[in-house]
Amino acid sequence: MVSLIQAIILSIVQGITEWFPVSSSGHLALLQHFFGFQNFSYDVFLHLASVLALIVFFWSDIMSFFSFKREKIIYFFKIVIAMIPAVIVGILFRDYFESLMDNMFMLGLCFIFSGAVIYLTKFTRERKSEVGMFDAFFIGIFQALALLPSVSRSGMTISSGLFRNIDRKEVAKFSFLLAIPALIGANLFEAKNIFSLDISLSILVISFGLTFLTSLITIKYLMQIITHEKFYLFGWYNVVLGVLIVAWSFII
Numbered sequence: 001m002v003s004l005i006q007a008i009i010l011s012i013v014q015g016i017t018e019w020f021p022v023s024s025s026g027h028l029a030l031l032q033h034f035f036g037f038q039n040f041s042y043d044v045f046l047h048l049a050s051v052l053a054l055i056v057f058f059w060s061d062i063m064s065f066f067s068f069k070r071e072k073i074i075y076f077f078k079i080v081i082a083m084i085p086a087v088i089v090g091i092l093f094r095d096y097f098e099s100l101m102d103n104m105f106m107l108g109l110c111f112i113f114s115g116a117v118i119y120l121t122k123f124t125r126e127r128k129s130e131v132g133m134f135d136a137f138f139i140g141i142f143q144a145l146a147l148l149p150s151v152s153r154s155g156m157t158i159s160s161g162l163f164r165n166i167d168r169k170e171v172a173k174f175s176f177l178l179a180i181p182a183l184i185g186a187n188l189f190e191a192k193n194i195f196s197l198d199i200s201l202s203i204l205v206i207s208f209g210l211t212f213l214t215s216l217i218t219i220k221y222l223m224q225i226i227t228h229e230k231f232y233l234f235g236w237y238n239v240v241l242g243v244l245i246v247a248w249s250f251i252i
Helices: 004-017 024-035 040-057 059-067 070-102 104-123 133-145 153-163 168-188 191-196 201-227 233-249
Strands: none
Touching (some): 004 040, 024 040, 024 070, 024 104, 040 059, 040 168, 059 070, 059 168, 070 168, 104 153, 168 201
């Protein structure tokens, strides 16, 4: 059972960490470990609120796909290409990756890995204005890495796009639009379990609304951070947190 205070904390953390490159799944796993419960269906519920916020934020871009203009069809096809690696890896290894969520040592190592990748974006330069077909597949490979516990999906997709020297604003937009089918697909199999949650309706409503609002604010703020070339600073956060978790795993 999730208390109101726990729900508020988890909702705010989900809204922030889903879009900041610091891994929402890793943070939720850590918090639930401290709270003494594990409720994956509740995590899925919060993720759906984050996805709705993303849809609202990029509503005009999403609707533009229905214009069926050539450039929009090609852009949509790029998103499909970027989805392929994560779909394949997710189908083959989903249960294995989920089993790692309770392993504090692995959580720490993956935070360190994620942070190292993100920090390396400090040395990238913009040379292309849009995402190409190979760029999309390259980004998709990195998105598949985010199936590992505490590896940030946005961290991997934005970083990989920057490694391809693509315009920062365009990389962020592609990453966010790619997140819609990625997150819906990843949580689709668990969505049916939401209806069996042993949590009061009032707490679910508060959780959903708070996650939604926090996500909207975070998405807007992250777009500004990326544009101002401060994205790499999240790497330090991930590495420091990862080191602390690894050290803690040897103590408990």
